[in-house]
Amino acid sequence: MTSDILHHTVPVFDCMETVRRLWDYLDRELSDDDMAAVDAHLAACSNCPPHFTFERQFLAALKAARSQDGASSGLRARVRAALEQGSSAMRDAGGAHE
């Protein structure tokens, strides 16, 4: 137990450091240690969780609105075209697998 603590220490974040990582945390773009540190702070703090809850709800609403966003369907076609171009280039270069 003690050796675990010595070998691996999760950072400790205050409110400012936690809020600073709000979007990265909700997007799951943080390192495992930083995710754990934000989780730990949110479990102990009464000020920060409402912000994270609201922003999580906002992101869920954005995702749910995807089907009604006309720009998104056009974007999907463009992304597909870009990816097809990219995959062709990769195949030509002999670098695409899987």
Add this chain to the structure above:
Amino acid sequence: MRRWLFTICKNVFLRGAEHERDTVSLDDDPMNDTYAAVRLHNAMVANGESLLLDRIDVAPAIARAMQQLTEPFRLAVSLVDMEGYGYVEAAALLGVPVGTVRSRLFRARRQLQESLLSHARDAGYFGTSTRPLGGAA
């Protein structure tokens, strides 16, 4: 399939955009928009507007707000928030550094929230409110 596409995106990004990583100016610091989003939420709580997303018809309001974004910001939101791409994938698809995706994404989210709140206020969901958007610390 998705993993393969991600590998392509990652390779494209690593080859073409890594050297641009340090070119994002301080004006584009995504942290400013992160803190601004929190200030906006604080203001909404103070004004009794924290139930914004429960009060309005969210999907059409978001669709309208999306149209108000400029193309680079709309693309960032569409790719990450609507299509589910990660920052690195979106950066590769857009041909920009990851930092640029983050700054565009965070700025776009703030603008979307401000648009939604303005829409709700204009539609009378919260009665009259005089506190400016994002004005509370």
